[in-house]
Amino acid sequence: xxxxISQRAASLAPSLTLAIDxxxxxxxxxxxxxxxxxxxxxxFDTPQHIKDAAAKALAGGFTKYTPSSGIPELREAIAAxxxxxxxxxxxxxxxxxxxxxxxxxxxxxxxxxxxxxEVIIPSPYWLSYPEMVKLAGAASVILPTTDQTEFKVxxxxxxxxxxxxxxxxxxxxxxxxxxxxxxxxxxxxxGDVCVRSGVLIMSDEIYEKLVYDGATHTxxxxxxxxxxxxxxxxxxFAKAWSMTGWRLGFLAAPEPIAQAIDAIQSHSxxxxxxxxxxxxxxxxxxxxxxxxxWLEEYARRRSYAHxxxxxxPGLTCVNARGAFYLFPNxxxxxxxxxxxxxxxxxxxxxxxxxxxxxxAEGYLRISxxxxxxxxxxxxxxxxxxxxxxxxx
Numbered sequence: 001x002x003x004x005i006s007q008r009a010a011s012l013a014p015s016l017t018l019a020i021d022x023x024x025x026x027x028x029x030x031x032x033x034x035x036x037x038x039x040x041x042x043x044f045d046t047p048q049h050i051k052d053a054a055a056k057a058l059a060g061g062f063t064k065y066t067p068s069s070g071i072p073e074l075r076e077a078i079a080a081x082x083x084x085x086x087x088x089x090x091x092x093x094x095x096x097x098x099x100x101x102x103x104x105x106x107x108x109x110x111x112x113x114x115x116x117x118e119v120i121i122p123s124p125y126w127l128s129y130p131e132m133v134k135l136a137g138a139a140s141v142i143l144p145t146t147d148q149t150e151f152k153v154x155x156x157x158x159x160x161x162x163x164x165x166x167x168x169x170x171x172x173x174x175x176x177x178x179x180x181x182x183x184x185x186x187x188x189x190x191g192d193v194c195v196r197s198g199v200l201i202m203s204d205e206i207y208e209k210l211v212y213d214g215a216t217h218t219x220x221x222x223x224x225x226x227x228x229x230x231x232x233x234x235x236x237f238a239k240a241w242s243m244t245g246w247r248l249g250f251l252a253a254p255e256p257i258a259q260a261i262d263a264i265q266s267h268s269x270x271x272x273x274x275x276x277x278x279x280x281x282x283x284x285x286x287x288x289x290x291x292x293x294w295l296e297e298y299a300r301r302r303s304y305a306h307x308x309x310x311x312x313p314g315l316t317c318v319n320a321r322g323a324f325y326l327f328p329n330x331x332x333x334x335x336x337x338x339x340x341x342x343x344x345x346x347x348x349x350x351x352x353x354x355x356x357x358x359x360a361e362g363y364l365r366i367s368x369x370x371x372x373x374x375x376x377x378x379x380x381x382x383x384x385x386x387x388x389x390x391x392x
Contacts, residue, residue, distance in 0.1 A: 008134060008135055008137070011134050012131050012134060012135070013127075013131060015127060015128065015357075016127065016338075016353060016354065016356075016357035017038055017039070017040065017127065017353050017357060017365075020038045020341065020345070020351050020352075020353055021036065021038045021039045021351065023345065023351070024036045024038060024345065024351035027345075027349065032349055033349055034345075034349045034350070034351060035349065035350045035351065035370075035374050035377055035378035035381065036351045036367075036370065036374075037350065037351055037352045037353075037365075037366045037367050037368075037370065037378055038351040038352060038353050038365075038367065039367060039369070040176060040324075040325070040367055040369070041238065041239075041242070041244040041369060042239065042242040042244070042294070042324070042369050043369050043370050043371060044242045044290070044294055045242060046241060046242050046243050046246070046279075047241065047242075047283075047286075047287070047290045049282055049286045049287060050241060050243070050279045050280075050282045050283045050286065051279065052282070053278050053279045053281065053282035053286075054246075054275050054276055054278055054279030054282075055275075056278070057274070057275040057278035057279070058275040062274050062275050062278060063274055063275060064274060065270065065271055065274070066271040066272075066274050066277065067271060068262060068265050068266040068270050068271050069095070069096045069097060069258075069261075069262045069265065069271075070095070070096065070097025070250070070271065070272060070277060071097075071274075071277050071278075071281075072092060073277075073281055074097055074277045074278075074280055074281050074284075075092035075093075075095040075097060076092050077280075077281050077284040077285055078090075078092075078095045078097070078250050078252070078284065079091065079092050079094075079095055079252075080284075081284050082233075082252055086219045086221075086222055087222045088219060088221055088222055088228070088233070088252065090252045091255075093255065093258065094252055094253055094254070094255055094258045095250060095251070095252055095258070096250065096251050096253070096258055096261050096262055096265065097248065097249070097250045097271075097272050097277065097280075098248075098249045098250065098251065098265060098269070098272060099247045099248070099249070099269050099272050099273075100236060100238065100247040100248065100249045101204070101206045101234060101235065101236030101238060101249035102128060102249070103247075103249055103269070104234040104235070104236065104249040104250060104251040105128065105129070105132060105202065105204060105234050106128075106132050106135075107251070107261045107264055107265060108202050108232050108234060108251060108253070108257075108261065109132045109133060109135075109136050109138075109168070109202070110132075110135070110136050110264055111257060111260040111261045111264055112167060112168055112200060112232075112257070113133065113136040113137070113138040113167050113168060114136060114137055114138060115137040115138065116138070116165060117136075117137075117138040117139070117165060117166075117167040117168070118138065118139050118140075118141050118163060118165040118166045118167060119133045119138050119139070119140055119141065119166075119167060119168045119169075119170065120141045120143060120158065120161050120162070120166060120168070120169045120170070120199075121133075121140050121141070121142055121143070121170045121359075122142075122143045122144075122145055122151075122152075122153040122170075122171075122172075123142050123143065123144050123145065123358065123359035123360055124145070124151060124175075124177050124178050124327065124355065124358035124359055124360035124363065125142070125170070125172070125358055125359050126172060126176045126177070126204070126358070127357045127358055127359075129170055130142075130359070138167065139165075141161050141166070142359055143157050143158065143161055144359070144360075147316065147317075147318045147327070147329055147363075150178075150180055150318055151175065151178040151180040151318070151327070152180055152182060152186060153190070155189040155190055155192070155193050158190055158193045158194075159193050159197075162193070162197045162199060166197070166199050167199070167200065168199065168200050168201070168202055169190070169194050169199050169200070169201050169202070170201075170202045170204065171187075171190060171201055171202070171203045171204065171220060172203075172204040173187065173203075173205070173217070173322070174207035174208070174210060174211060174215075174217065174320075174321065174322025174323045175207075175322070175323060176207065176323055176325060177325050177327055177353070177355075177358045177360075177365040178318075178320065178325065178327040179302075179319075179320020179321060179322050179323045179324075179325050179326060179327065180320070180321065180322070181211055181215045181217070181321035181322040182218075183218075184216070184218040187218050187219075187220050187223075188218075188220070188223050188227075190220065191220040191223055191227045191230070191231070194230055195224075195226045195227060195230050198230075199230070200230055200231070200232065201220055201230055201231045201232070202231075202232050202234060203219060203220050203221065203231055203232070203233050203234065204234050204235075205217065205219060205233055205234065205235050206234070206235050206236045206238065206239055206249075207239055207240075207322055207323040207324075208235070208240070209239075209240040209291060209295075210239060210240065210295065210298065210322055210323055210324060211321060211322040212295070212298070212299050212302065212320070212321055212322065213299075213319075213321060215321040215322055217322070219231075219233060221233055221252075228254075229254055232251060232252070232253040232254075232257060233251060233252045233253075234249065234250075234251045235249065235250050235251065235252075236248060236249035236250065237249070237250075237280050237283055239323075239324075240291060241283045241290075242294075243279070243280075243283065246273070246276045246279065246280070247272065247273065247276070248272055248273075248276055248277065248279075248280050298324055298368065298369070300372070301324075301368040301370075301372055301375055302319070302320060302324070302326070302368055304372065304375065304376075305326055305366065305368050305375055305379060306319045306320075306326060308379045308383070309326060309328045309366070309379070312379075312382065312383045312386050312387075313386065313387065313390060314330070314332045314333050314386055314389075314390055315328050315329065315330060315332075315333075315386065316328065316329045317329065324367055324368050324369040325365050325366065325367050325368070326365075326366045326368065327355070327360075327363050327364070327365055327366075328363065328364060328366065329362060329363055330355075330362060330363060330364055331361075331362030331363075333386060333389055333390070334389070335389070336354075336356070336361065337354035337355040337356045337361055337362060337363060337364055338354040338356055338357075340354065340364060341353065341354040341364055343385070344381075344382065344385055347385060348381040348382065348384065348385045349381065350378050350381045350382055350385070352364045352365060352366055352382075353365040
C-alpha cells in the first residue's frame with residue numbers, strides 16, 4: 001500500500017517540548033526520579049469555581065453543539081474583558097472561541113496566509129509558529145535576537161525585513177520561551193512600522209497576566225484605530241487560570257477576519273467543548289483571587305532560579321519579566337543544545353527544552369512552573385552536570 005503523506009505534513013518538525021515532556025513522563029512512570037522543566041503549564045490546579053461551573057453545566061445536560069465560534073455568553077464576557085482590561089472595543093461577533101490558544105494562532109495564520117506570502121517571526125519564538133506558517137504554504141522570515149538585547153526585536157530590524165510579500169508579523173509579549181516583556185513604547189514602535197507598511201500583526205498575549213517587577217502588558221491594538229485595524233489578538237485560558245487541558249482559546253479580530261476564521265473553524269473542529277465554555281465564563285466573571293497568590297509564588301521561584309543559574313560556571317541568564325520561563329545561555333559549554341538536553345535527561349534525570357527548538361541555538365528553556373523543591377533539586381543536578389562537563 002502506498003501511504004503517500006502530503007508534502008506539508010512531511011515537512012513538519014515534531015514538537016520538541018511535547019516530545020521531551022512525553023519522555024520525561026515515561027521515565028517517571030518507570031519509577032525514575034525525573035525533574036521536569038519542560039512543560040509550559042502551571043503546576044497549580046484550575047480554581048474550584050471554574051471547575052464547579054463546568055461540572056454544573058455537564059450535570060445539567062449542556063453537552064450539545066454550540067455555535068462554532070463559541071456560546072454568546074462567553075463571547076460577551078471576552079469582549080467585556082478586552083474593554084475593561086485592555087481598552088479595546090470588540091463586538092461579540094469579532095470574538096472567536098477556539099480549542100486552545102494554539103488553535104487560535106493556527107486559525108489566524110490559515111485565514112490570512114497563502115503561497116507566496118511571508119510571515120516575520122522574531123526568534124527565539126514559540127516553536128509552533130513556523131510550522132503553522134508551513135501548513136499555510138507561506139514562508140517564515142526569522143529575525144534573530146539574543147540575550148544581549150533581552151531577546152527583543154527592534155523597529156529597525158522589522159522595517160528592514162518587510163518586503164512586498166510580507167503579510168503578517170507575529171508579536172509575542174510576554175514571551176515564550178524567554179519571558180521577555182516589551183515596554184509600551186517598544187510595542188507602539190513595532191506597531192507603527194506595521195501600520196505604515198500595511199502589515200498585519202498577530203499579537204499573542206496569552207501570558208498577559210503573568211508579569212513581574214513592575215512590568216505591564218500593553219496590547220498593540222490599543223494605540224489607535226489604525227493599530228486596532230491591523231491587529232488580531234490571540235489569547236487563551238491555559239496560563240492565567242491553569243486550564244491547559246480544557247483546550248480553550250480565543251481571539252479578537254476585525255470583522256472580516258473573524259468571519260473568515262469562523263468559516264474555517266466551522267469546517268475543521270466546529271465548536272469548542274460545550275461545558276468547558278461554561279467554565280471559561282466563570283473564569284472571566286468570577287473571583288480572580290488566585291492570581292496574586294500564583295504571581296507571588298512564580299516571582300519567588302523565578303528569583304531563586306535566576307540567581308542559581310547565574311551562579312553556575314559557564315552559564316549566563318537574563319531575568320524574565322513575564323511568563324514562567326528562563327532562557328539561560330549555554331553556548332560556552334561546547335555542546336549543541338539538543339545534545340546538552342539529551343545528556344542532561346539521561347545522566348541527571350532533568351528535562352529541559354533545547355534552544356534550537358525555538359530557533360535559538362546555544363540556549364535552553366527552563367520552566368519554573370513547578371514546585372520550589374523540584375526547582376532546587378533540578379538546579380542542583382544541572383549544576384553537577386555543567387561542572388562535570390567543564391571538569392570542575
